[in-house]
Amino acid sequence: DAGITQSPRHKVTETGTPVTLRCHQTENHRYMYWYRQDPGHGLRLIHYSYGVKDTDKGEVSDGYSVSRSKTEDFLLTLESATSSQTSVYFCAISAVAGAAGANVLTFGAGSRLTVL
Amino acid sequence: GENVEQHPSTLSVQEGDSAVIKCTYSDSASNYFPWYKQELGKGPQLIIDIRSNVGEKKDQRIAVTLNKTAKHFSLHITETQPEDSAVYFCATKGNEKLTFGTGTRLTIIP
Numbered sequence: 352d353a354g355i356t357q358s359p360r361h362k363v364t365e366t367g368t369p370v371t372l373r374c375h376q377t378e379n380h381r382y383m384y385w386y387r388q389d390p391g392h393g394l395r396l397i398h399y400s401y402g403v404k405d406t407d408k409g410e411v412s413d414g415y416s417v418s419r420s421k422t423e424d425f426l427l428t429l430e431s432a433t434s435s436q437t438s439v440y441f442c443a444i445s446a447v448a449g450a451a452g453a454n455v456l457t458f459g460a461g462s463r464l465t466v467l
Numbered sequence: 468g469e470n471v472e473q474h475p476s477t478l479s480v481q482e483g484d485s486a487v488i489k490c491t492y493s494d495s496a497s498n499y500f501p502w503y504k505q506e507l508g509k510g511p512q513l514i515i516d517i518r519s520n521v522g523e524k525k526d527q528r529i530a531v532t533l534n535k536t537a538k539h540f541s542l543h544i545t546e547t548q549p550e551d552s553a554v555y556f557c558a559t560k561g562n563e564k565l566t567f568g569t570g571t572r573l574t575i576i577p
Contacts, residue, residue: 355510391569392569393471393473393556393567393568393569393570394511394556394567395567396564396565399564409564410468410564441510441511443510455501455513455516456503456511456513456565457512458503458510458511458512459510460508460509460510461508461509461510
């Protein structure tokens with residue numbers, strides 16, 4: 352997972368509280384993505400970014416927002432966490448369009464979120 | 468949107484034997500088919516990919532075959548080793564975004 356750091360790696364929170372997950376990259380890649388991984392569902396795209404302040408929704412974006420104020424940082428925010436958002440969240444980067452194009456995604460190590 | 472089905476969900480093979488994982492997809496416009504390997508506690512990592520103008524691609528002990536007519540592609544691992552134990556994900560990309568399969572947990576029995 353060289354070049355991508357996710358924080359926190361583990362978090363337990365209560366329903367209704369806000370949560371922010373951070374993805375930091377040192378590769379200067381243009382594209383960044385947030386996925387969630389759940390048993391039986393594989394990896395599902397939440398949001399992605401194609402540049403600073405340029406973001407778009409994925410297939411499971413409800414209840415999530417993102418921000419990208421710098422090339423290296425991509426934040427995922429759960430405004431009011433719910434138990435259905437208990438999951439493992441992965442950040443990914445690509446030099447050119449990955450999820451939207453056809454290039455290699457490099458994933459972070461994941462952030463495990465538990466919402467009680 | 469695209470629908471990707473991956474089978475089997477779990478697979479156990481004896482060390483040294485071969486393992487095959489198959490994915491089917493629905494979008495005929497899909498033109499890129501990567502496979503990712505996820506080891507315990509880590510993020511997925513690309514191990515091999517194939518584009519629609521190629522029917523087969525091989526890299527040492529792993530190979531991917533693509534049948535565009537039938538809309539399925541498969542991952543083949545030969546001479547399996549303990550370090551091949553992991554979860555494997557297929558994915559496809561057509562005009563829209565990358566869509567992942569639901570994963571196969573491969574266990575290599577020593």
